[in-house]
Amino acid sequence: MENLIIFLPFLLLIYLLIVGQYISSLFLSLGILGIFLIGGTQQLTGFLQSDSFSQVASYSLTTIPLYILMAQFVLGTRIVEDLYGLAYRLSGNRKGTLGVITIVIGGLLGAVSGSASATSAAMAKITMPELKRRGYSENLAGATVAVAATLSAIIPPSVMTIIYAVAARVPIGEMFIASVIPGVLMIFVFSVILLFYLKIKEPSSAKATMSVAETPPISRYIIAFIMGGMMAAAIFGGIFTGLFTPTEAGAVGAFLAFIMALLLGRVNRQF
Incomplete structure (x- = not known):
């Protein structure tokens, strides 16, 4: 399972780059996927509610x-x-x-x-x-x-x-x-x-x-x-x-x- 968490976003990154996905939406999607695979739904929800604002509120x-x-x-x-x-x-x-x-x-x-x-x-x-x-x-x-x-x-x-x-x-x-x-x-x-x-x-x-x-x-x-x-x-x-x-x-x-x-x-x- 740990190997899947590491390689799945990486393989998805390569595929989306090849098909011409936008870089901004690409990294946003992979970031959300990575947080979900590591911490589950609860951690993902907390991140979207707080960190997504605090990180750019500078x-x-x-x-x-x-x-x-x-x-x-x-x-x-x-x-x-x-x-x-x-x-x-x-x-x-x-x-x-x-x-x-x-x-x-x-x-x-x-x-x-x-x-x-x-x-x-x-x-x-x-x-x-x-x-x-x-x-x-x-x-x-x-x-x-x-x-x-x-x-x-x-x-x-x-x-x-x-x-x-x-x-x-x-x-x-x-x-x-x-x-x-x-x-x-x-x-x-x-x-x-x-x-x-x-x-x-x-x-x-x-x-x-x-x-x-x-x-x-x-x-x-x-x-x-x-x-x-x-x-x-x-x-x-x-x-x-x-x-x-x-x-x-x-x-x-x-x-x-x-x-x-x-x-x-x-x-x-x-x-």
């Missing part, structure tokens, strides 16, 4: 919707598109530069959004077509964007870092500080791997090509870069100086992103 977890709201505002400003345009203007035709900039932008977008899902959506929507349009193969562009989007899971202010800090009962601010160096190191390692791959496998795949007629003025890119940098500096500066807590930083970031959208004139009914 002030620190309010950070998550605030950072997701901030991420949506950042997407609405199209600042990522402008930053990518600036990178293109500065890169010229040098091999691999756009790919490296894509990885760096993935880290920067994680720093101003905090949401892995929002970063993935932005990277897939904006940078993937840009890379393909400028000479990257579809496979290489997809791999570069996928790698860059994962950086937001560790670059502060990361929602995953917040969840881990709450679960481990450690200060969120200290977790943010501790994740800076690993995040920068990941950007460096990913960039080196990409450059090495381009040199060995696809020596002619990263030739940037774009007509002058479809290139907006560089002043637009510089303004977006300055505003994005000021927003990231305000969030990190406020957290590290103690001006506001990491939880409050989500609200501050959402407000700054909305103000930035207003200043850029990009607030409309679709925003």
Whole structure:
């Protein structure tokens, strides 16, 4: 019976992953099944009545919707598109530069959004077509964007870092500080791997090509870069100086992103 309790949820997990079950409902179902097999109906009922609320009734977890709201505002400003345009203007035709900039932008977008899902959506929507349009193969562009989007899971202010800090009962601010160096190191390692791959496998795949007629003025890119940098500096500066807590930083970031959208004139009914 004990072996059944161990292997039944595991086998069910593998099966549901293969058939394409949603991860959230999958782990919820397996958790309920595991509690039932171990403790029976009484323990399962007690868990659903008390623990299911108490485990998420945390002030620190309010950070998550605030950072997701901030991420949506950042997407609405199209600042990522402008930053990518600036990178293109500065890169010229040098091999691999756009790919490296894509990885760096993935880290920067994680720093101003905090949401892995929002970063993935932005990277897939904006940078993937840009890379393909400028000479990257579809496979290489997809791999570069996928790698860059994962950086937001560790670059502060990361929602995953917040969840881990709450679960481990450690200060969120200290977790943010501790994740800076690993995040920068990941950007460096990913960039080196990409450059090495381009040199060995696809020596002619990263030739940037774009007509002058479809290139907006560089002043637009510089303004977006300055505003994005000021927003990231305000969030990190406020957290590290103690001006506001990491939880409050989500609200501050959402407000700054909305103000930035207003200043850029990009607030409309679709925003």
